[in-house]
Amino acid sequence: xxxxxxxxxxxxxxxxxxxxxxxxxxxxxxxxxxxxxxxxxxxxxxxxxxxxxxxxxxxxxxxxxxxxxxxxxxxxxxxxxxxxxxxxxxxxxxxxxxxxxxxxxxxxxxxxxxxxxxxxxxxx
Amino acid sequence: xxxxxxxxxxxxxxxxxxxxxxxxxxxxxxxxxxxxxxxxxxxxxxxxxxxxxxxxxxxxxxxxxxxxxxxxxxxxxxxxxxxxxxxxxxxxxxxxxxxxxxxxxxxxxxxxxxxxxxxxxxxxxxxxxxxxxxxxxxxxxxxxxxxxxxxxxxxxxxxxxxxxxxxxxxxxxxxxxxxxxxxxxxxxxxxxxxxxxxxxxxxxxxxxxxxxxxxxxxxxxxxxxxxxxxxxxxxxxxxxxxxxxxxxxxxxxxxxxxxxxxxxxxxxxxxxxxxxxxxxxxxxxxxxxxxxxxxxxxxxxxxxxxxxxxxxxxxxxxxxxxxxxxxxxxxxxxxxxxxxxxxxxxxxxxxxxxxxxxxxxxxxxxxxxxxxxxxxxxxxxxxxxxxxxxxxxxxxxxxxxxxxxxxxxxxxxxxxxxxxxxxxxxxxxxxxxxxxxxxxxxxxxxxxxxxxxxxxxxxxxxxxxxxxxxxxxxxxxxxxxxxxxxxxxxxxxxxxxxxxxxxxxxxxxxxxxxxxxxxxxxxxxxxxxxxxxxxxxxxxxxxxxxxxxxxxxxxxxxxxxxxxxxxxxxxxxxxxxxxxxxxxxxxxxxxxxxxxxxxxxxxxxxxxxxxxxxxxxxxxxxxxxxxxxxxxxxxxxxxxxxxxxxxxxxxxxxxxxxxxxxxxxxxxxxxxxxxxxxxxxxxxxxxxxxxxxxxxxxxxxxxxxxxxxxxxxxxxxx
Numbered sequence: 060x061x062x063x064x065x066x067x068x069x070x071x072x073x074x075x076x077x078x079x080x081x082x083x084x085x086x087x088x089x090x091x092x093x094x095x096x097x098x099x100x101x102x103x104x105x106x107x108x109x110x111x112x113x114x115x116x117x118x119x120x121x122x123x124x125x126x127x128x129x130x131x132x133x134x135x136x137x138x139x140x141x142x143x144x145x146x147x148x149x150x151x152x153x154x155x156x157x158x159x160x161x162x163x164x165x166x167x168x169x170x171x172x173x174x175x176x177x178x179x180x181x182x183x
Numbered sequence: 184x185x186x187x188x189x190x191x192x193x194x195x196x197x198x199x200x201x202x203x204x205x206x207x208x209x210x211x212x213x214x215x216x217x218x219x220x221x222x223x224x225x226x227x228x229x230x231x232x233x234x235x236x237x238x239x240x241x242x243x244x245x246x247x248x249x250x251x252x253x254x255x256x257x258x259x260x261x262x263x264x265x266x267x268x269x270x271x272x273x274x275x276x277x278x279x280x281x282x283x284x285x286x287x288x289x290x291x292x293x294x295x296x297x298x299x300x301x302x303x304x305x306x307x308x309x310x311x312x313x314x315x316x317x318x319x320x321x322x323x324x325x326x327x328x329x330x331x332x333x334x335x336x337x338x339x340x341x342x343x344x345x346x347x348x349x350x351x352x353x354x355x356x357x358x359x360x361x362x363x364x365x366x367x368x369x370x371x372x373x374x375x376x377x378x379x380x381x382x383x384x385x386x387x388x389x390x391x392x393x394x395x396x397x398x399x400x401x402x403x404x405x406x407x408x409x410x411x412x413x414x415x416x417x418x419x420x421x422x423x424x425x426x427x428x429x430x431x432x433x434x435x436x437x438x439x440x441x442x443x444x445x446x447x448x449x450x451x452x453x454x455x456x457x458x459x460x461x462x463x464x465x466x467x468x469x470x471x472x473x474x475x476x477x478x479x480x481x482x483x484x485x486x487x488x489x490x491x492x493x494x495x496x497x498x499x500x501x502x503x504x505x506x507x508x509x510x511x512x513x514x515x516x517x518x519x520x521x522x523x524x525x526x527x528x529x530x531x532x533x534x535x536x537x538x539x540x541x542x543x544x545x546x547x548x549x550x551x552x553x554x555x556x557x558x559x560x561x562x563x564x565x566x567x568x569x570x571x572x573x574x575x576x577x578x579x580x581x582x583x584x585x586x587x588x589x590x591x592x593x594x595x596x597x598x599x600x601x602x603x604x605x606x607x608x609x610x611x612x613x614x615x616x617x618x619x620x621x622x623x624x625x626x627x628x629x630x631x632x633x634x635x636x637x638x639x640x641x642x643x644x645x646x647x648x649x650x651x652x653x654x655x656x657x658x659x660x661x662x663x664x665x666x667x668x669x670x671x672x673x674x675x676x677x678x679x680x681x682x683x684x685x686x687x688x689x690x691x692x693x694x695x696x697x698x699x700x701x702x703x704x705x706x707x708x709x710x711x712x713x714x715x716x717x718x719x720x721x722x723x724x725x726x727x728x729x730x731x732x733x734x735x736x737x738x739x740x741x742x743x744x745x746x747x748x749x750x751x752x753x754x755x756x757x758x759x760x761x762x763x764x765x766x767x768x769x770x771x772x773x774x775x776x777x778x779x780x781x782x783x784x785x786x787x788x789x790x791x792x793x794x795x796x797x798x799x800x801x802x803x804x805x806x807x808x809x810x811x812x813x814x815x816x817x818x819x820x821x822x823x824x825x826x827x828x829x830x831x832x833x834x835x836x837x838x839x840x841x842x843x844x845x846x847x848x849x850x851x852x853x854x855x856x857x858x859x860x861x862x863x864x865x866x867x868x869x870x871x872x873x874x875x876x877x878x879x880x881x882x883x884x885x886x887x888x889x890x891x892x893x894x895x896x897x898x899x900x901x
Contacts, residue, residue, distance in 0.1 A: 071683055071686070071687070073686075073687040073690070073691070074683070074686050074687060074690065077686070077687070077690030077691060077694060078690075080694055080699055080700070081690075081694070081699070143678070143679040143680075143681075143682035143683050143686070144678070144679045144682075145678065145729065149740075149742070160682070161682040161683060161685065161686040162682060162685040162686040162687075162688070162689040162690070162718065162722055163686055163689070163690065164689060164690075164693055165690050165693050165694055165697075165699070166693060166697065
């Protein structure tokens with residue numbers, strides 16, 4: 060079975076790497092450190108999951124969220140928002156499938172990511 | 184029968200008819216003063232005339248003698264009744280007492296007895312008498328005896344006394360009645376004139392026409408009595424006036440005996456109404472009110488106001504005492520008039536109280552006429568504006584007006600109050616010294632009974648200071664709000680700045696520990712675990728600090744949504760049950776089947792509460808078990824109970840445990856680290872949800888935390 064695609068969009072390199080290591084065994088991982096490149100890539104692929112940080116250089120997490128939710132092609136794409144700002148997270152919670160407040164445990168992230176994607180494939 | 188005889192008989196017959204008619208008519212109107220004795224007198228005259236007429240018509244001496252005696256029934260009573268009438272007519276009725284009345288009639292009764300027993304003693308008629316034919320009339324003639332003359336003197340004495348009294352009264356008539364008065368006087372003197380005529384034999388009259396003369400008197404007085412209504416009108420009017428008066432009247436004679444009074448006296452003084460005052464001594468009749476007696480005893484004209492009684496029973500009486508004098512300035516008594524002035528006095532007192540309140544009022548009070556000109560200002564107005572009462576009087580309140588009062592304020596004010604409604608608003612006014620000030624005013628119209636506006640009253644307050652304080656408060660509030668916002672922003676920033684590196688530490692430590700970064704030794708693994716634990720602890724601290732700061736800054740917003748209590752419990756205990764198991768503790772949960780399947784609430788915060796309480800229970804329990812129960816308590820309340828078999832919390836710590844930065848135990852071990860915010864946050868969150876938290880615990884007996892929350896049901900899904 061082919062591994063699902065996950066886009067990790069996170070500007071903090073350490074955090075980006077941790078997410079990458081956590082998920083690379085179970086997903087095909089593509090990582091981005093800024094929003095612009097990620098936005099362009101989202102035009103080309105249909106990821107099963109997007110791990111999206113809110114504070115990003117280039118295009119912001121919020122803009123990307125709008126882009127994904129506005130793209131019928133990506134209707135099945137699941138989004139996990141990762142943020143360090145609780146109040147900010149509260150405001151856009153409803154547009155994401157899950158909001159994780161940093162610090163995030165890699166083990167927990169892996170479990171949640173898998174569960175979401177499995178649920179997705181289960182529905183199909 | 185001769186013409187002369189016929190004319191005599193006609194005269195007597197006329198006297199008979201007139202007298203009976205007058206008697207009957209007067210008796211019908213006997214309520215008129217003097218009417219009763221007058222009617223009786225006319226009846227006596229009727230008896231006299233009629234018996235005399237029968238005597239004259241009788242042919243023989245025996246029957247003439249009988250009827251002659253019968254005439255004395257009328258003859259002896261007429262003068263006495265005339266005298267009694269005169270007494271009543273001249274307002275001397277009080278003289279008539281029972282004893283006197285009897286005394287007056289003793290003599291006439293004796294006279295009648297004398298006439299009928301004359302045959303035995305001949306004291307009335309010295310001879311038996313004989314029939315004499317004179318002028319065509321046959322009449323009994325007898326020599327008069329001694330008693331006849333005594334009777335005559337007695338009768339004329341009373342006729343004279345009555346006539347003098349009546350004439351004196353008539354002379355007091357107003358001059359416009361003089362014409363009628365002459366006729367009445369002539370009628371009064373008719374018996375006298377007739378007697379003069381008969382005694383001096385000026386006319387050849389053979390019979391005694393005295394009954395006819397008295398009938399003339401009767402006609403005259405009857406005219407005065409009924410035709411002209413002079414006699415009855417004055418007393419009736421007098422009664423109506425005196426009795427109808429609101430004021431009480433007491434007339435005293437020189438010896439201070441009450442001779443006249445009216446019902447108003449008793450009404451005003453609240454005395455029993457059936458009590459007779461006339462005839463009593465003034466001081467005795469009113470002994471209950473010594474003040475009243477004392478103040479009216481002055482010989483000079485006095486006018487005083489006196490209070491009678493005390494308390495709610497107190498009555499105020501206005502007293503006027505006037506000495507009464509006759510024409511020769513001789514004191515004949517006193518007239519005392521009393522008025523009930525209680526209501527006026529009470530009103531005056533009310534006015535005095537209200538005036539005092541207005542004078543002492545800490546707000547300015549201005550009263551103007553309908554034209555707006557000032558009629559009154561109170562001392563506070565002077566104090567605020569600098570204008571004295573004299574300066575303000577007659578001026579328009581516009582003297583205070585400035586352009587700084589919003590346009591339209593004055594127009595709106597006049598429209599409102601001239602329509603009869605109250606207006607309130609603010610003015611920017613100018614004091615006498617030029618200083619500007621803010622004034623809060625309530626202006627209302629004063630209306631009379633018809634609803635016509637007579638005055639305007641303004642109650643005003645200088646609110647310059649208040650406005651200044653208010654402005655300062657607004658600024659302070661803005662600043663505080665700004666500071667609060669800045670604090671929240673700072674917190675959010677700090678939180679963000681702390682969370683990002685924490686993410687790195689936690690992530691790498693966990694990856695290290697799990698071997699995701701390559702194989703490590705046990706020793707290294709333990710180190711990684713320690714890093715992980717410290718990081719988790721730090722995370723908890725950051726979360727708690729942020730929560731507490733948010734609660735303190737009132738920026739915590741509950742996100743109420745539909746949730747399932749069962750799912751809430753399941754989510755909250757996952758992980759914690761493993762912790763309990765690791766410590767060898769029993770861990771049990773229970774959900775009351777009566778609890779609604781779905782509730783409305785902030786699930787995330789409820790989970791936070793549950794995790795905090797369960798976490799504490801596990802943390803502080805060394806052996807035994809931890810119970811978590813979700814129960815429906817009443818139809819309006821549900822409860823989260825978390826109990827343990829731990830060391831318990833001593834009484835003295837049970838309240839402080841909910842304070843921020845407090846811990847129930849002094850010993851801080853690796854197992855119970857924390858900064859002591861958990862319970863404080865829990866309590867504040869519970870209260871934010873409209874609930875309360877309760878702790879039941881005893882040292883060594885475990886603890887039970889109960890979170891009581893209102894049941895809120897999600898809106899029905901259609």
